[in-house]
Amino acid sequence: MLEDYLRRQDGVVTLAQARRSGLSEDAVRHRIRAGQWRRCGNGVYFADDRPFTSAARIRASVWSRGRLAAASGLAAAWWLGLVSSPPDIVEITVPRNSHGRAAAGTCLRRRDLAEVDVVEHRWLLVTAPALTVIEAAGRNPAIMDTALQHRVELGHLEQAHDRNRGRRGAAASRRLLNAAAGGARSEAERLMLRLLEGAGVTGWQANFAIGGYIVDIAFPAQRVAIEIDGWAFHSDQAAFQNDRVRQNRLALQGWQVLRFTWLDLTQHPERVLAHIRSAVSAR
Incomplete structure (x- = not known):
């Protein structure tokens, strides 16, 4: 039985087990x-005859905070397969009345979670996918777009947000949800115009x-066109195909x-400007 525990739990075992x-x-x-x-x-051990993996680190960190602790934020996102890289700091949500300080390499969130907002995955409690997405997206907004394409529905994210009002990062999550609900294209176009004007382009x-x-923005003298998209999860196959046909026809007329x-505009504005300047200066 002990070997079964160690094998399925990344080499981590509790005193009770x-x-x-x-x-x-x-x-x-x-x-x-x-x-x-x-x-x-406290009551959590690792068998040192195997590598101490990221999964072992996260599992041991969460279990050390008690049976009601759950991985959350980017730690939960990695555990659920929503991101490819494990975080350096393990975020853990514990009941509001819990005591003790965060150990090195961890961050504690004291909050009482609704039952629907916690799941067990690979023998570890983690925040449920919808809550995980809206919390982790505050650090990496692309998580929400990716999740909406494959894993969760916008309505479920809205419900998770409403159940957890007042938490840290709730305002940023609300902005992301509003943008996702509207497709974000019109706001993206306004952002692009402000970006160009602010940079003196x-x-x-x-x-x-x-x-x-009709292209969103054009540099006629250099024949460079800029097209603005919203969120990827809004795009269906027909829209994807139409965009490519349109882009090819513009290219055949000599436009880049x-x-x-x-x-891109909210997370990497300097990179956007660099690409535009490079394209305009090269033609």
């Missing part, structure tokens, strides 16, 4: 003194006609087309 496997507390202490096990927290025209099409999304 060790006891159920037939080990006494003296036997546990012996393993620690012998260097076979490492104490990770000239020679462009908005809503410029080219061969039967740059495409930017709302996320």
